[in-house]
Amino acid sequence: DVGAELSGVFQHMQKFECYFINGTEKVRYLQKYIYNREPIVRFDSDVGHYVGFTPYGEMTAKSWNSDPGEMEYRRSLVDTFCRHNYEGIRPFITERRVPPSVSISLVPPSSSQPGPGRLLCSVMDFYPAAIQVRWFQGQQELSEHVVATNVVPNGDWTYQLLVLLETPPRRGLTYSCQVEHVSLEQPLSRHWEMPPDAAR
Incomplete structure (x- = not known):
């Protein structure tokens, strides 16, 4: 046929x-x-x-x-x-600027990564694509054990990026995700501390 x-x-x-x-x-x-x-x-x-x-x-x-x-x-x-x-x-x-929204969440532990879980910094809905994200423990930058996705286009002329801190957070310490982007006059930071009722 x-x-x-x-x-x-x-x-x-x-x-x-x-x-x-x-x-x-x-x-x-x-x-x-x-x-x-x-x-x-x-x-x-x-x-x-x-x-x-x-x-x-x-x-x-x-x-x-x-x-x-x-x-x-x-x-x-x-x-x-x-x-x-x-x-x-x-x-x-060339002149469009969209500032990112930034949040920190605790990724639940898995069988391969027991303990309190891992911290994930979600950097969402920004433009243009160039961006810098850094993790801090107190005032000390954590440059090792940090894993990031590629900058991913959302399909609406904005981008997103996920940055995972692979070392488990410790009680009593403050962790910060700091973002630098052309849309921001100064770096944007979000802070996280382990809540008192978190699993020990």
Whole structure:
């Protein structure tokens, strides 16, 4: 059955991308054609012409590259599309600041890690992605036995990060998670002490 062989989901996608370095001093324009997640052909303003990644893409690139009008138009987009739109999007992509929310929680013990558990610092919903998180015991920084996830995008132009202190907390000591971020005028700290009724 020919119809059954041809049934399925087929996705054709075009992506238009602009990359900016130091404002509009250095701008790169990319146009990508993708079929079922496979790159077919791409225009890169740094290269100046189309490049194919499949036999069909190579044939298409050769055809488009031989068209002077198409090449003049495509090369102009680094200015008419990217630089032209930069001022409109600049406040959102370069000046946007969202401060993180920070909390400390006690991760319950497990069979492999008995005892009172481990402290987890959750740093949520911040932008941009660059951030520094440090653990302290009193005034002493705890640089060892600290494990962090990668900075994870939330999908809404904010990010999150989890930082675990692997050494179990001790009674009578204060632990602090300190966060530095461009949105904060000064480092933000959250403190934690073992409650009196915690398991000994």
